Amino acid sequence: MASAFWRSLTLPAVAAAASSAAAGATLFSLRPRPTLAFADDEALHPPHINWPHSSYLASFDAAAIRRGYEVYRNVCSSCHSMNRIAFRNLVGVAFTEEEVKEMAEDIEVEDGPNEEGLMFSRPGRLSDILPAPYPNEEAARYANNGALPPDLSLIVKARHGAENYLWALLTGYRDAPQGINVREGLYYNPYFPGGQIAMARALYDGAVEYEDGTDATTSQMAKDVSTFLAWASEPEHDQRKKMGLEWIGAFSILFFFMLYMKRFKWSLYKTRRLEFR
Numbered sequence: 001m002a003s004a005f006w007r008s009l010t011l012p013a014v015a016a017a018a019s020s021a022a023a024g025a026t027l028f029s030l031r032p033r034p035t036l037a038f039a040d041d042e043a044l045h046p047p048h049i050n051w052p053h054s055s056y057l058a059s060f061d062a063a064a065i066r067r068g069y070e071v072y073r074n075v076c077s078s079c080h081s082m083n084r085i086a087f088r089n090l091v092g093v094a095f096t097e098e099e100v101k102e103m104a105e106d107i108e109v110e111d112g113p114n115e116e117g118l119m120f121s122r123p124g125r126l127s128d129i130l131p132a133p134y135p136n137e138e139a140a141r142y143a144n145n146g147a148l149p150p151d152l153s154l155i156v157k158a159r160h161g162a163e164n165y166l167w168a169l170l171t172g173y174r175d176a177p178q179g180i181n182v183r184e185g186l187y188y189n190p191y192f193p194g195g196q197i198a199m200a201r202a203l204y205d206g207a208v209e210y211e212d213g214t215d216a217t218t219s220q221m222a223k224d225v226s227t228f229l230a231w232a233s234e235p236e237h238d239q240r241k242k243m244g245l246e247w248i249g250a251f252s253i254l255f256f257f258m259l260y261m262k263r264f265k266w267s268l269y270k271t272r273r274l275e276f277r
Helices: 002-030 062-074 097-105 137-143 162-171 218-233 237-271
Strands: 108-111 120-123
Antiparallel strands (some): 108 120
């Protein structure tokens, strides 16, 4: 008798608890992802920008990603790599498959060995990663006075402030204030830890000609490339939010079903009367 009681009592309770826990996990997955890296040196805090993709129900702006890729390809790719992004990742996000194939075929990729044991060059494919500017770390340091340009695939997740920091850094170059001596080969930027950075200013008004006619100001280019790099650090962003909404709907229906089952199953125990003699 007691065993039957606990079986009938526990099943709805466990199911309801599982439904609530799953719904909570879904809401947790929809939250904006925090960055975990913090700088040790003092730096000016970047301004907060209301990015269109930052809210719970918003997706990335495909046009901004497309423009941001243009900025990366024409400006940033001369020094920085993106070893975690392949051409295929761009398909359906901001470009068609035909467009991405044409972009991939414009590069030469070293492949092999062939049947003779030799390396050979071939046109790029959708499966190839975006080309790196240097063959190795030593070549990158030699070309940049000892500084190593970071890979940009996860740069948004690796910097405190995320997109806000990147936008502020790219637009924050200015003359050093009086009393601050900038070392040779460095440039003053108050948003960079320590205020002195080895990367020269890369974005100037009109540096890129957007194919959609958008005015290529420094601020606009910084915004677009920051959006592109935010997408690159989390390509599953839109799909994750979409799945989260689908699961919330499913668990909402399940919640009301389990609420009915709870009232139906427990009505016997809540309405009966026990007498002890």
